[in-house]
Amino acid sequence: xxxxxxxxxxxxxxxxxxxxxxxxxxxxxxxxxxxxxxxxxxxxxxxxxxxxxxxxxxxxxxxxxxxxxxxxxxxxxxxxxxxxxxxxxxxxxxxxxxxxxxxxxxxxxxxxxxxxxxxxxxxxxxxxxxxxxxxxxxxxxxxxxxxxxxxxxxxxxxxxxxxxxxxxxxxxxxxxxxxxxxxxxxxxxxxxxxxxxxxxxxxxxxxxxxxxxxxxxxxxxxxxxxxxxxxxxxxxxxxxxxxxxxxxxxxxxxxxxxxxxxxxxxxxxxxxxxxxxxxxxxxxxxxxxxxxxxxxxxxxxxxxxxxxxxxxxxxxxxxxxxxxxxxxxxxxxxxxxxxxxxxxxxxxxxxxxxxxxxxxxxxxxxxxxxxxxxxxxxxxxxxxxxxxxxxxxxxxxxxxxxxxxxxxxxxxxxxxxxxxxxxxxxxxxxxxxxxxxxxxxxxxxxxxxxxxxxxxxxxxxxxxxxxxxxxxxxxxxxxxxxxxxxxxxxxxxxxxxxxxxxxxxxxxxxxxxxxxxxxxxxxxxxxxxxxxxxxxxxxxxxxxxxxxxxxxxxxxxxxxxxxxxxxxxxxxxxxxxxxxxxxxxxxxxxxxxxxxxxxxxxxxxxxxxxxxxxxxxxxx
Amino acid sequence: xxxxxxxxxxxxxxxxxxxxxxxxxxxxxxxxxxxxxxxxxxxxxxxxxxxxxxxxxxxxxxxxxxxxxxxxxxxxxxxxxxxxxxxxxxxxxxxxxxxxxxxxxxxxxxxxxxxxxxxxxxxxxxxxxxxxxxxxxxxxxxxxxxxxxxxxxxxxxxxxxxxxxxxxxxxxxxxxxxxxxxxxxxxxxxxxxxxxxxxxxxxxxxxxxxxxxxxxxxxxxxxxxxxxxxxxxxxxxxxxxxxxxxxx
Numbered sequence: 001x002x003x004x005x006x007x008x009x010x011x012x013x014x015x016x017x018x019x020x021x022x023x024x025x026x027x028x029x030x031x032x033x034x035x036x037x038x039x040x041x042x043x044x045x046x047x048x049x050x051x052x053x054x055x056x057x058x059x060x061x062x063x064x065x066x067x068x069x070x071x072x073x074x075x076x077x078x079x080x081x082x083x084x085x086x087x088x089x090x091x092x093x094x095x096x097x098x099x100x101x102x103x104x105x106x107x108x109x110x111x112x113x114x115x116x117x118x119x120x121x122x123x124x125x126x127x128x129x130x131x132x133x134x135x136x137x138x139x140x141x142x143x144x145x146x147x148x149x150x151x152x153x154x155x156x157x158x159x160x161x162x163x164x165x166x167x168x169x170x171x172x173x174x175x176x177x178x179x180x181x182x183x184x185x186x187x188x189x190x191x192x193x194x195x196x197x198x199x200x201x202x203x204x205x206x207x208x209x210x211x212x213x214x215x216x217x218x219x220x221x222x223x224x225x226x227x228x229x230x231x232x233x234x235x236x237x238x239x240x241x242x243x244x245x246x247x248x249x250x251x252x253x254x255x256x257x258x259x260x261x262x263x264x265x266x267x268x269x270x271x272x273x274x275x276x277x278x279x280x281x282x283x284x285x286x287x288x289x290x291x292x293x294x295x296x297x298x299x300x301x302x303x304x305x306x307x308x309x310x311x312x313x314x315x316x317x318x319x320x321x322x323x324x325x326x327x328x329x330x331x332x333x334x335x336x337x338x339x340x341x342x343x344x345x346x347x348x349x350x351x352x353x354x355x356x357x358x359x360x361x362x363x364x365x366x367x368x369x370x371x372x373x374x375x376x377x378x379x380x381x382x383x384x385x386x387x388x389x390x391x392x393x394x395x396x397x398x399x400x401x402x403x404x405x406x407x408x409x410x411x412x413x414x415x416x417x418x419x420x421x422x423x424x425x426x427x428x429x430x431x432x433x434x435x436x437x438x439x440x441x442x443x444x445x446x447x448x449x450x451x452x453x454x455x456x457x458x459x460x461x462x463x464x465x466x467x468x469x470x471x472x473x474x475x476x477x478x479x480x481x482x483x484x485x486x487x488x489x490x491x492x493x494x495x496x497x498x499x500x501x502x503x504x505x506x507x508x509x510x511x512x513x514x515x516x517x518x519x520x521x522x523x524x525x526x527x528x529x530x531x532x533x534x535x536x537x538x539x540x541x542x543x544x545x546x547x548x549x550x551x552x553x554x555x556x557x558x559x560x561x562x563x564x565x566x567x568x569x570x571x572x573x574x575x576x577x578x579x580x581x582x583x584x585x586x587x588x589x590x591x592x593x594x595x596x597x598x599x600x601x602x603x604x605x606x607x608x609x610x611x612x613x614x615x616x617x618x619x620x
Numbered sequence: 621x622x623x624x625x626x627x628x629x630x631x632x633x634x635x636x637x638x639x640x641x642x643x644x645x646x647x648x649x650x651x652x653x654x655x656x657x658x659x660x661x662x663x664x665x666x667x668x669x670x671x672x673x674x675x676x677x678x679x680x681x682x683x684x685x686x687x688x689x690x691x692x693x694x695x696x697x698x699x700x701x702x703x704x705x706x707x708x709x710x711x712x713x714x715x716x717x718x719x720x721x722x723x724x725x726x727x728x729x730x731x732x733x734x735x736x737x738x739x740x741x742x743x744x745x746x747x748x749x750x751x752x753x754x755x756x757x758x759x760x761x762x763x764x765x766x767x768x769x770x771x772x773x774x775x776x777x778x779x780x781x782x783x784x785x786x787x788x789x790x791x792x793x794x795x796x797x798x799x800x801x802x803x804x805x806x807x808x809x810x811x812x813x814x815x816x817x818x819x820x821x822x823x824x825x826x827x828x829x830x831x832x833x834x835x836x837x838x839x840x841x842x843x844x845x846x847x848x849x850x851x852x853x854x855x856x857x858x859x860x861x862x863x864x865x866x867x868x
Contacts, residue, residue, distance in 0.1 A: 067809060078794035078807035085796040353798070370795070375673050375691045517776070517802025519674045524717035527800040528751060555713050558686040559676045 021064050029056040030068055039072045042386065044368030047073070048084055049309070049351050052091065052158075059099050059157055060091040073368075086370035086516070088142070089158050089309050089352030096131045096138035098177050101155045105144035105271040106506035107430045107492050113152035116170050117141070123174035137177050143354055143510055144271035145310040148429035148492070149436045150194060156183045158352075159312050162190045193313060195278035196436035199452060201423035202403050202412075203283065203396065204439045211285045212330050214406035218293050219338055221405075226297040227253070230401060232409035234421035238396035239265060239357070240464060240488030242420075245397055251381040253298040255389035260300035262291050262343075263385065263392045265362060267308045269354035270465035271510055272490030275425040276395040278437050280307075280314050283399055284321040288345065290398030292330065293405055294391055295343040303345035304385070306362055309352050318347055354514035355564050359392040361516070372518045373562035396425060396489070416442030420481040428453045430493035438491075440480070447476040449491065457495045460578065465490035466507035467567030470500075470574035501582035504575040505533040511568035522565030525556045529569060536586045540597065543587055550576065632696030636660075636680075637703055643694035650678055650689040653702070659855040660702055661711050661740055663718075663829055664777035665690040669786070672778055675718070677711050677740065708744055715741050720751045721800065723758065723772035730839035731831030733847030737775060739854035754800075761806065763814035766836055773830045774804050780833060784824035792816045792824060804832070 022030065033050045037043045047069060052061055061084055070077040084090045091099075102108070102117045117128065121139050126132040129140045145161065147153035152165040160183045162173065169190065176186055197204045218226045231246035252260060264287060268276040279287060291303050307314060322345055325331045335341040353371040355361045360374035363384055384390020393401075400422060404412045412422045420442035426449060429435045433454025440449065450458055463469050463480070464487035471478065471485065478485050494503060512526035529552055532545050553569035560566050576583055599618045606616050631644050636658050643652035648671060653660045664675040671690040678689040681701040689700075701707065718737060726732050758771040776795065781804075784792040792813075796805040808815035818824065825833050844850070 063809065076791040076794060076807045077809065078796075078805040079791065081805055082794040082796040086798050088798070370798075375671065512799060515799040517798045517800065520676050520714050520717050520775075523776075523800055523802060524721045527721075527754075528717070531752070551713070555710050559679050559710060559714065561673055561676070561688075 022062075022068065023056070025056045026065065029054045030065065030072075034072050041073050041075050041369075042367040044069070044073055044075065044080065044083055045087070045351060045365060046348060046368070048080075048090055049349060058094070058097055060094050063092075066092075083368065083370055086372075087351035087353050088513075089350075094131060094135055096136060098137040098183070099157050100137065100139045100173075100177075101142035101145070101158075102139070103143075103145040103147060103151055103153045103155070104141035104506075105148060105151075105510075106503050107148050107272060108144070108151045108153070109506060110430065110494075110498060111152050113165070116152055116165050116167070119167065120170050120174055123171065124177060142310070142352065143269070143514060144273075146268055146274045146277050146308070147193065148272050148274055148427065148490075149196065151429075155310060158309060159183065160186075160191055161193065161313060162186070163193060191313065193277070193281070195281055196434075197278070197439075198428075198434050198436045199438040199440065201425075201439035201441065202407075202415075203279070203286075203399050203423060203425060204437060209286055209289065209402050209406040211289065211325065211328060212336065214289055214402045215292060215296070215330060215336055218296050218405050219336055219341075223253070223297045223299065226293060226405060229405055229409045230297075233400075233404040233412040234409075234416075234418075235397065235400055235404060235412065236420065236482060237394055238400070238424070238489070239394035240270075240468075240486065242482040242486060245393065245401065248381055248391055248393070249294060249297050251379075252389045252391045255382040257389050259302075259388050260295075260298050261385040261388050261390040262294045262298070262300045262303040262345075263359075263362065263366065263380075263390055264291050264303070264305045264345075264395060264398055265357060265359065265392050266311075266395050267306050267350050267357040267362060268311075268395070269308055269357045269514075270467065270488050270490050271507070272427060272429055272462065272465050272492040273488060274427040274429075275437055275489045277311055277314070279395050279399050279425070280311070280318060284318055285325070286399045286402040287395055288321060288325060289330070290393070290401040291345060292335065292343055293401050294393065294398065296335075296341065298389070298391055300391070301342050301344075302385075303343060304348050304366055305345060306348050306350060306356070306366060308357075309350040312349075315347065315349065322347070353516070354510075355516045355562070358562055358564065361562070362392060363390070370516070372516050373564075375561075394488075417479075417481050417483070419483045424480060424487065425489055426480075426487070426491045427489050428491045428493065431455060431458070431495035431498070432493045442481045443479050445477050445479050446471060446485065449480070450476060450493065453493070455493045455495070457497075458493055459496045459498060460494045460500055460503075460575075462490070462492040462494070462503070462571070463487045465492075466510055466571050467563070468570070470571055470578060472578040499582060500575045500579040501533075501536070501586065504571040505530075505537060507571040508533050508568070511564065515564060515568075519559075519561035519565065521556050521559040522561065522568065525552050525560075525565065526568050528552055529572065533572075536583065538597075539586060539588055541587050546576070546583055546587070629693060629695050632694070634694055634696065634698035634700055636700045647694050648690055649680065649682065649687075649692045649694050649698070649700055652694045653689065658702065659743070660689045661708075661744060661855075662690060663736055663740060663775060664779065666779050666827055666829075668827075669779065669782045672782075675714070675775065675777060677714055679707060679710060679714075681707065712744055712746050713750075715744065715746050716748075716750045718775050719749045720753050721756070722774060723753075723755060729773065729831050730834060731773070733844050733850045735831055735849070736829035736854065737773075739849035742849070743853055743855040758803075761813050763812040764816075764818065764836075765814070766820045767813060767818065767825060768834055768836055769804075769806070769813055770832055770834065771804060774832045775830055776802055776804070777829060779827040779829065780804075780824040783827045784818070784822065787823040788818075790817050790822065790824070792818045792822075 037047045066080050070080045131138040150163040153163045235245045236242040333342045356365045356371040358373050361371040365371045380390040415422050423439050426438045461471050508529045512530045515522045515526045517523045535541050556565045641656045660678050662678040664672040673688050673691045680689045761769040781793045784790050794805045797803050
């Protein structure tokens with residue numbers, strides 16, 4: 001039967017063979033990048049990212065290039081395509097000589113990002129998500145790019161940000177794009193990233209530990225002594241889960257193997273979070289020293305900073321800090337003159353995949369593969385980077401380690417609550433007078449933070465980002481702590497002018513956009529949730545849709561492969577409970593309603609018949 | 621990849637829905653259940669390959685916690701809930717998700733009666749797709765003289781990816797995209813099957829649980845009504861592990 005099928009519609013692939021090979025400059029670019037990067041499978045993501053950024057390739061990865069990369073790395077072409085198509089910042093088709101991505105967090109939308117994006121599209125004559133016919137420019141959205149305190153913001157060519165967007169700046173951008181002015185020649189102050197600290201604690205203020213101060217103390221304490229110190233401090237991981245840092249280090253130290261790895265998780269992807277951006281910009285030495293302390297404690301020789309692709313402006317700074325510390329003898333061979341203490345750090349830059357913040361997906365990505373979370377166990381502490389025992393710690397955790405070792409565990413443990421010691425940095429954004437960074441001891445009531453940041457008429461606060469907790473007024477006395485309201489550091493404020501249904505809908509779009517697609521309930525479930533939220537938004541929802549949303553929440557909570565799907569419906573669940581009226585007023589009928597608009601479906605027929613009289617419409 | 625590398629727990633006994641099930645050292649709950657003739661619904665898992673854990677159909681409750689039976693190590697004294705009404709209801713939703721995200725037309729599909737997805741849906745009394753169909757646009761690849769690919773039925777189990785890479789040594793398939801756009805890739809410059817070294821004897825061709833990778837000209841050699849799952853349902857207790865080859 002099948003031999004009589006029509007010839008296959010193969011799509012774009014059929015023409016691939018006819019495409020020209022690499023030009024001479026492209027060939028040279030490839031050779032240069034392959035020399036600089038490890039031409040092995042685990043180098044793949046950095047190779048692709050660097051090539052795409054090279055001027056010879058105009059921001060995308062042509063098929064001939066992928067074939068050459070496959071050849072050089074010994075991977076199949078399909079595997080290379082699979083990796084390239086798994087990251088939102090890598091392009092297998094031309095994406096415009098100017099690739100403009102508007103940060104699309106809910107708080108960005110509240111600050112007018114969608115309106116500004118429409119304005120830019122209109123000025124440039126380009127449809128959102130599409131490349132202009134002349135190949136000059138594309139305009140699209142990206143998940144939160146970590147500039148919620150100075151948004152709306154955008155990312156150009158994955159290399160440069162523009163903050164504090166307004167109508168005037170949009171007009172000026174459009175002019176420069178049309179005139180072909182390269183982003184690097186745009187006014188420098190457009191790309192200024194401020195780290196405004198409104199309240200500092202030990203991490204953001206006080207006396208920063210001098211480079212090497214904590215390390216010298218660590219050498220005196222010995223590796224086990226350092227772990228003891230961290231244990232005595234009660235430090236728990238700042239990435240959100242709150243795993244005890246000393247226990248993680250101990251498990252890694254005790255894991256079988258001669259070599260170990262320290263990874264700094266700087267893939268700060270949770271919408272509304274930007275505290276790691278500030279720590280890396282202002283306190284990189286303490287973060288890197290924390291990694292070196294971890295290396296000393298567990299016996300690691302190699303380290304990585306996994307920096308999210310949304311923070312390209314931090315790359316030169318971090319490279320400079322690493323180079324300086326090497327020159328100072330705080331990194332490299334024989335650190336601090338101690339023979340045998342060898343540890344160095346490489347920067348690994350992500351390419352737009354929220355799920356890579358999950359430590360097993362981060363490992364996959366570090367090894368050059370798609371960012372798919374692994375089956376656990378085994379955990380990274382025994383089987384991490386390239387099978388080696390690996391400690392993965394958040395930026396803030398590592399920074400705290402430096403303070404703890406430099407100043408002693410007692411000072412840290414004296415802060416906060418017994419279960420949640422020390423301080424926590426909050427990235428405050430949304431409806432408040434003073435967005436920015438706030439560091440408080442754990443145990444601080446939410447109401448205190450709201451008062452300090454100048455939040456007025458507050459309806460709700462999303463603590464810990466979309467995968468965290470939404471609280472309304474009756475929850476503002478609750479305290480930020482692992483045992484009460486845990487957080488990874490985002491704090492988004494919504495006043496009474498905001499529609500909490502739209503907030504939840506925005507977050508549901510975020511999770512669908514960021515699902516890696518591996519497991520059924522997350523891949524399909526996040527999409528089904530978005531469709532139902534869109535149906536409610538369109539005024540066609542019924543009570544049954546609401547019930548179905550809650551059932552999907554239950555399934556995804558129980559059945560997904562990793563934390564992304566597990567958390568994907570938290571905003572939905574919280575807002576349905578706290579703000580039922582935001583949903584109720586959208587329900588068309590208390591019973592079943594169709595997912596599509598019957599009358600709208602007849603539009604094509606009306607067009608064909610040239611009719612638009614009442615008889616050509618269904619009853620409303 | 622994904623094989624638990626922690627030391628295997630010693631052999632012992634666990635209980636599945638109240639029934640005593642012995643297990644050998646290193647076995648997962650799903651492996652132990654199968655040897656004992658206990659049906660735990662599953663789609664991506666295949667006895668010859670490491671557990672994949674993507675379909676989530678084998679979700680069970682282990683001492684009160686939701687776990688994938690294909691990846692969860694068996695341990696002595698574990699209390700496992702498998703076929704509770706609540707778990708089967710969740711499985712039906714997972715099946716419905718797989719049906720609506722692709723294009724599945726069982727009556728015209730030549731894998732009908734040999735299809736794990738269809739057979740599992742029957743075993744779980746699925747009575748319809750429930751959700752709206754997504755109707756994705758997934759062109760068929762009929763370029764190869766002896767095989768064809770109907771991506772409309774792909775459930776992303778990656779059995780073919782593993783079999784082609786690890787058994788056939790050809791790496792004909794890979795996974796690309798993300799989210800709802802995740803899809804199967806064919807390894808050739810053209811992206812077409814004809815330009816790969818695949819052959820009908822390859823293991824990758826045998827292991828597809830649905831009707832994506834099919835041999836040409838034999839589609840109805842065995843009439844519908846006389847096929848594997850027509851003769852014996854997928855959850856038949858007597859079904860031996862050796863039956864699960866995925867071969868038509």
